[in-house]
Amino acid sequence: MRLMPFLPSIIIVAAIAATLLYWRHWIHEQRVLEKAQAQAQVAKRSVKRDRAAHPAPLPDAKHVESAHYAITTTADAAQTQRVVDAVEALYVAYGRLFSAHVAPAAGGDKLKLTLYAYREQFKANNYSMPWAEAYYLRPICYAYYAKSERNPYHWMIHEATHQLNAEVAGFRKVKWIDEGLATYFGTSRLERGRLIPGTIDPDTYPVWWLTNAGLTGSLDDDIETGRWIPIRAIITGRDAPNINSNVNRYYIQYWSLSHFLFHYENGRYAAAYKRLIAEGGSLENFEKIIGRADKIEYEWYRYLQGKI
Numbered sequence: 001m002r003l004m005p006f007l008p009s010i011i012i013v014a015a016i017a018a019t020l021l022y023w024r025h026w027i028h029e030q031r032v033l034e035k036a037q038a039q040a041q042v043a044k045r046s047v048k049r050d051r052a053a054h055p056a057p058l059p060d061a062k063h064v065e066s067a068h069y070a071i072t073t074t075a076d077a078a079q080t081q082r083v084v085d086a087v088e089a090l091y092v093a094y095g096r097l098f099s100a101h102v103a104p105a106a107g108g109d110k111l112k113l114t115l116y117a118y119r120e121q122f123k124a125n126n127y128s129m130p131w132a133e134a135y136y137l138r139p140i141c142y143a144y145y146a147k148s149e150r151n152p153y154h155w156m157i158h159e160a161t162h163q164l165n166a167e168v169a170g171f172r173k174v175k176w177i178d179e180g181l182a183t184y185f186g187t188s189r190l191e192r193g194r195l196i197p198g199t200i201d202p203d204t205y206p207v208w209w210l211t212n213a214g215l216t217g218s219l220d221d222d223i224e225t226g227r228w229i230p231i232r233a234i235i236t237g238r239d240a241p242n243i244n245s246n247v248n249r250y251y252i253q254y255w256s257l258s259h260f261l262f263h264y265e266n267g268r269y270a271a272a273y274k275r276l277i278a279e280g281g282s283l284e285n286f287e288k289i290i291g292r293a294d295k296i297e298y299e300w301y302r303y304l305q306g307k308i
């Protein structure tokens, strides 16, 4: 009976507690819902990206599989095998260089390549820039067997590197690094079945263009006259010359900056560069992880001059 006067307040407290509990539950549910919606958006975007228009496989194309690749090819068996050997060698070399970032093969889907028998066939089916000699349109790499070139597979190695960056390592896409790595591996020599990163094959793009770079020895003059794209413009894309009218210059600089960062003074910056690749190559990160951009630019310019 003595409890009676307290009963209404007990009911009120209980009601408040129940409301709070329900409210907490509701907030939690909302968060779960929002997270699921965000994940669905990301998935939708990547499906959309994967569904970008791709050229139809040619009617006479064959299907070939290797340890890590599934290839649709119109090239002959020997040519296809040369390209397969090259991309498998790339897969090994890439995995070694980025062993901390590349998960051991989980037996998932094979990486997709389309190989055309010759350049005209590729050009007739080119879904990329008109000047492209090869391209990677997620999830497929497209290239031709460059029969008339001494290195007939370098275009495919270049694109297959973009594919590894995106689908295997999952690196955030930063143009100067993505192209830097693709040209770095694409210009490397294949020796007795092994791709040796950083050994320069002169019969590859953009290395064969190197002698036309026309550097004068004065960094300031070369920036002034447009012979050199400043490091800040390369990294940020801001105040940068139009790439369509400076394709080769851009690719020489993408290639040489990555080569420099891996090999300058016996790899002084190599570990830092790998960290930068993993963390994202903004100018801020570059200066934090590698060093002051102006100082590095000067060392890099001298290094490239030495290579020429």
Ligand SMILES: [Zn+2]
Pocket (backbone or CB within 6 Å): 158, 162, 178, 179, 182
């Ligand atoms: Zn590329």
